[in-house]
Amino acid sequence: MANTTTNTIYVLNGPNLNLLGIREPETYGHATLADVEKLCAAAAAQYGLTADCRQSNSESELIGYIHEAREKHVAGIVINGGAYSHTSIALHDAIVGVRIPTVEVHVSNVYTRESFRHHSFIAKAAFASLCGFGIEGYRLAISGLAAKIGANAIA
DSSP states (O other): OOOOOOSSSEEOOTTGGGGGHHHHHHHSSSSOOHHHHHHHHHHHHHOOOOEEEEEOOOHHHHHHHHHHHHHHOSSEEEEEOOOGGGTOOOHHHHHHTTTEEEEEESSSOGGSSSGGSSOOTTTTSSSEEESSTTHHHHHHHHHHHHHHOOOOOOO
């Protein structure tokens, strides 16, 4: 059986992103994770893709999702690793290991914040990284991912 890629993309959200809309709204805005997931579903559908959205506060669970993406032959990954972006070599290694086109996204502009947020292990594994666009960054990430994998907008 051939390993054919599906039209599914994984949208993975890391620790504390379940608190969007509640946690530091002056930094992250008032949109909720449900709003992000709705936006991602609509953005993916514009390219004939399906967004499988998941959130976990557990690094090991996020790594499991990335490994599962390989097993299920997903077309790409959009990941907001939250604080793990700045600390997790394991997430970096998982993304490199599965060889699936990946875009990193952050709601806030990490470069205007604390210096420890200025480095991302995930960015070094992804083909692109976006920050500072609020939740619209997810739409941009999906658009860029679609271009990378050759998914064209459907009329």
